Amino acid sequence: MFQFLIKRLNLLFITAFILTIIAFLIDRAVVTNSHLISATDKNYVIQYVEYLYNVITGNFGYSTLDGSPLLSKGLTVFTSTLELCFLALFFSSLMAIPLGLLAGLFRDSKLDYMIMTIALTCLALPVFWVGVMVLLLPGIWGGLLPVDGGLSLIYDVPNITGFLLIDTLLVSDNYGAFAFLDRLAHLLLPALVLSFFLSTEIIRLTRHSMTMVMRSNYIKAAYAKGFSRTKIVFVHALSNTLSPIIPQLRLQLSTILSFAMTIEIVFNLGGIGDWLLNSIRAGDYAALPTGMLIITTFILFFSIFIDIFMVAISPLRRGLLYANQ
Amino acid sequence: MLINNEFNEDKIQSPLRYIWSIFKSKSIAVIAMWLLIILIIIALFAPWFAPYSPQLQNADKLLLPPYWLEGGDINYILGTDDLGRDSLSRLFYGLQLTLGGALLITLIISLVGMLIGASAALTKGIKASILHHLLDALLAIPSLLSALIIIVIFGPSYVNCLIAIFLSLLPQFIRSSYLTIEQELNKQYIIALQLDGATKTRLFRFGIIPNILEPTITVINRLFTLAVIEISTLGFFGFGAQLPQIELGALIASGVDLIYLSPWLITFPGIVIFLVIIITNIFAEGLRHAVIEGEE
Numbered sequence: 001m002f003q004f005l006i007k008r009l010n011l012l013f014i015t016a017f018i019l020t021i022i023a024f025l026i027d028r029a030v031v032t033n034s035h036l037i038s039a040t041d042k043n044y045v046i047q048y049v050e051y052l053y054n055v056i057t058g059n060f061g062y063s064t065l066d067g068s069p070l071l072s073k074g075l076t077v078f079t080s081t082l083e084l085c086f087l088a089l090f091f092s093s094l095m096a097i098p099l100g101l102l103a104g105l106f107r108d109s110k111l112d113y114m115i116m117t118i119a120l121t122c123l124a125l126p127v128f129w130v131g132v133m134v135l136l137l138p139g140i141w142g143g144l145l146p147v148d149g150g151l152s153l154i155y156d157v158p159n160i161t162g163f164l165l166i167d168t169l170l171v172s173d174n175y176g177a178f179a180f181l182d183r184l185a186h187l188l189l190p191a192l193v194l195s196f197f198l199s200t201e202i203i204r205l206t207r208h209s210m211t212m213v214m215r216s217n218y219i220k221a222a223y224a225k226g227f228s229r230t231k232i233v234f235v236h237a238l239s240n241t242l243s244p245i246i247p248q249l250r251l252q253l254s255t256i257l258s259f260a261m262t263i264e265i266v267f268n269l270g271g272i273g274d275w276l277l278n279s280i281r282a283g284d285y286a287a288l289p290t291g292m293l294i295i296t297t298f299i300l301f302f303s304i305f306i307d308i309f310m311v312a313i314s315p316l317r318r319g320l321l322y323a324n325q
Numbered sequence: 326m327l328i329n330n331e332f333n334e335d336k337i338q339s340p341l342r343y344i345w346s347i348f349k350s351k352s353i354a355v356i357a358m359w360l361l362i363i364l365i366i367i368a369l370f371a372p373w374f375a376p377y378s379p380q381l382q383n384a385d386k387l388l389l390p391p392y393w394l395e396g397g398d399i400n401y402i403l404g405t406d407d408l409g410r411d412s413l414s415r416l417f418y419g420l421q422l423t424l425g426g427a428l429l430i431t432l433i434i435s436l437v438g439m440l441i442g443a444s445a446a447l448t449k450g451i452k453a454s455i456l457h458h459l460l461d462a463l464l465a466i467p468s469l470l471s472a473l474i475i476i477v478i479f480g481p482s483y484v485n486c487l488i489a490i491f492l493s494l495l496p497q498f499i500r501s502s503y504l505t506i507e508q509e510l511n512k513q514y515i516i517a518l519q520l521d522g523a524t525k526t527r528l529f530r531f532g533i534i535p536n537i538l539e540p541t542i543t544v545i546n547r548l549f550t551l552a553v554i555e556i557s558t559l560g561f562f563g564f565g566a567q568l569p570q571i572e573l574g575a576l577i578a579s580g581v582d583l584i585y586l587s588p589w590l591i592t593f594p595g596i597v598i599f600l601v602i603i604i605t606n607i608f609a610e611g612l613r614h615a616v617i618e619g620e621e
Contacts (some may be wrong), residue, residue, distance in 0.1 A: 018464075121603070
């Protein structure tokens with residue numbers, strides 16, 4: 001276990017090192033008056049060390065627009081993006097896992113073709129276009145769900161945890177559950193639009209994994225023992241089907257975040273994509289390396305967390321721990 | 326009728342010809358292939374198909390709906406925009422940049438990525454491990470973000486948008502081709518070839534390529550889909566094609582302000598993007614099934 005952790009952390013350090021170099025290069029290329037590097041006549045190695053020191057101590061510089069520290073601003077908007085992603089993941093898991101399991105069980109049947117057609121349609125719809133088309137809905141539904149902004153302006157919610165869904169619950173003394181419901185209503189449509197793309201991925205992965213499991217020898221052995229199909233599917237197959245999906249989905253994380261950033265720009269949701277785009281349009285380029293470091297750090301740590309989590313829950317993966325001994 | 330079947334030997338087809346004969350029997354895939362060819366021809370020869378010049382304005386016909394609705398004009402089949410320009414002509418020209426750019430990116434990435442992935446998989450040691458770590462780092466950057474970074478550094482233009490998408494999709498392709506080749510290398514027949522003393526190039530050409538066709542088709546299909554979506558997304562945000570150029574995403578962006586007045590302006594470009602992606606996916610899926618059946 002210890003060796004495994006060391007190996008993973010080693011990977012983390014090298015990758016993080018490369019990423020800080022990229023962030024440094026962006027900083028040198030586009031930021032005209034950097035707060036992080038004091039003098040410009042020094043050579044690049046010393047400048048990089050200075051930059052690295054600042055980044056490690058949490059000093060990412062200040063916004064040229066309102067003078068607020070970039071790191072805290074970036075983290076606040078990134079939590080909003082994460083809320084969107086998790087809600088979308090929740091919706092699409094509800095929808096896609098049963099569909100994927102059915103498609104895998106009845107492979108090459110009419111049901112399978114129907115489900116795969118749904119998945120293909122969801123993939124082919126460009127997210128930003130769906131977002132714009134959803135903006136038409138208030139004209140049809142009469143403003144049932146808000147399509148603009150992250151929270152109604154009448155609620156004054158202090159920034160405690162950064163996650164607005166939790167913060168609105170914390171101020172329930174003032175507003176009751178209304179602030180929380182308002183935030184949920186604002187997130188609902190963007191999360192549904194994002195879950196289109198996510199469902200395609202999950203349906204595809206679940207179907208593939210289910211097919212592979214149903215072809216394996218231990219399922220044939222279970223059939224030979226005379227177990228009923230229901231028992232085989234629910235007892236033997238299901239638990240082995242779902243665990244390989246998680247690391248596959250982890251590989252898609254950066255694509256999912258990319259789509260989430262697109263959606264929150266369309267819906268004006270106040271996430272990190274929105275923040276970066278507005279900063280760039282206003283000429284505050286220092287937000288770019290900060291945003292990049294925040295997103296990539298999250299992805300790196302999340303990947304390592306998933307790796308350790310997989311080792312903890314899946315016996316097959318646990319074999320990796322002893323492979324090199 | 327006298328037909329001598331006695332000496333008609335069964336001709337042994339080459340693998341590609343065999344795959345093609347299976348593919349021909351799948352009617353939906355063949356239809357998708359012809360539709361894709363038609364789309365590419367329209368994109369290539371847009372000036373000949375378009376009824377009007379895409380910049381030609383007609384002050385008498387502003388914001389016309391499609392002709393089958395009330396108030397439509399048969400001369401403007403899909404209606405006009407807020408300057409009286411023909412929507413259909415603009416769609417044809419928009420297809421040129423979106424589909425053409427995506428095809429170009431897909432072609433270059435699959436050649437370059439396959440080359441780098443194969444050389445990383447076939448050579449061991451420090452080169453492969455450096456590549457591995459660099460890829461890990463690059464894969465952690467979402468593609469929209471890396472596109473934003475490149476566009477901020479080099480300025481927004483259509484070519485820079487293509488370069489940005491190229492650089493953000495390349496690591497994904499290298500990673501997946503590396504993994505497929507690595508998996509193939511562990512199989513018995515490759516080891517047998519190696520024991521025969523086959524060189525790396527021969528191993529790659531005759532041992533690996535014919536056997537990774539199916540996963541490669543899937544990956545290239547995914548690459549094309551993402552390329553179309555990202556070109557139009559960047560165009561939508563105004564970082565792709567600049568004003569005299571017409572691109573489907575930029576067309577949608579220019580129609581957003583008029584969304585309640587004339588929803589057609591954003592509906593049709595979106596449907597065209599949708600069609601491009603779905604047709605390619607059906608074609609690729611048919612091809613993949615043909616390859617799988619051909620192998621069995």
